[in-house]
Amino acid sequence: MKNERKYMTDWLDQVAWGSDGLVPAIAQDAETNTILMMAWMNREALQLTVAQQRAVYWSRSRQKLWFKGEESSNVQTLESIHLDCDNDVILLKVKQIGGVACHTGRQHCFFKQLKNNEWVVTESVLKDPAIMYKNHER
Amino acid sequence: MKNERKYMTDWLDQVAWGSDGLVPAIAQDAETNTILMMAWMNREALQLTVAQQRAVYWSRSRQKLWFKGEESSNVQTLESIHLDCDNDVILLKVKQIGGVACHTGRQHCFFKQLKNNEWVVTESVLKDPAIMYKNHER
DSSP states (O other): OHHHHHHHHHHHHTSOOOTTSOEEEEEEETTTOOEEEEEEEOHHHHHHHHHHTBOEEEETTTTEEEETTTTTOOOEEEEEEEEOTTSOOEEEEEEEGGGOOSTTSSSSSOOEEEETTEEEEOSOOOSOHHHHTTTSOO | OHHHHHHHHHHHHTSOOOTTSOEEEEEEETTTOOEEEEEEEOHHHHHHHHHHTBOEEEETTTTEEEETTTTTOOOEEEEEEEEOTTSOOEEEEEEEGGGOOSTTSSSSSOOEEEETTEEEEOSOOOSOHHHHTTTSOO
C-alpha cells in the first residue's frame, strides 16, 4: 500500500521543480497547435491539473492557486500533458473553452509582434474584459 | 541621434526581465506550429536573436550565451518574434534546420507524456546525439 502510494506520486517527484518550487507551463490548443499562454505551476497545481483534467496554475502575482477560468470562465480542459527533456518545463495540450485564453480578451497571450524595432499588436480583442471579469477582479 | 539610439532599444526595455535578468523563450516551428523547446534569454540574447535572425539563448547551466546549433548544427532561423500580454515571455517562430531541436536527437523536447501516472517517451530519436555532438561537449 505504501509502495502503491509512492508509485502514484513518483511522476510528480520526477519534475525538476525550481528553487522557488515552480516550473513554467505552456498551454497549447490541442486542435490548432496555437500557443495560448505560459504560466507557472507548483506541485499542487500540477497534481490538481491532472486530477481535475483542467489547467490549474500557480499565480505568482497573487501567490495562490489559479484555477484557470475561475473568474473569466475561460477554462482550459486537459487533453494531454507533456514534460521536456530536462524535466523542467510542462506542456499542456488543452481545449480552450470560449476560445479566449488571454485576460485581455484575445485568443492567446502572444499578441505583440516585433516589427521594425516596435512591438505591434497583431490580434484582435474577441471578448470585452470588462464583461469577462464583471463579477471579479482580474 | 541620441533619441534615435534610444528608439532602437526601446523594444528591449519593454520586456519585463526577471530579477535574474532572464525571461522564458518558447521556440515554435513556424510551419507546423509544433513546440520545439523552451529556453531562457537575457537582454543580449534577445538582441542577438534579432540582429542575427537566429535563436540565441542564455544557458543557465553554462552561464553563457548559447547560439542554438553552435555545437549540434541544429540552428533555428528566425521567422518572427512575439511577446505576451505581461511582457515576460518571448515566443520565437523559427525554422528548425535539420529537423531536430532536442539535444537527445528528437524533433522537439516535449517527448514525455503522462500516461497512467508515468512519463512515457512518445517520440523517436532521429539523430544519434553521439554523432550530433561528436566534436563537442553537450
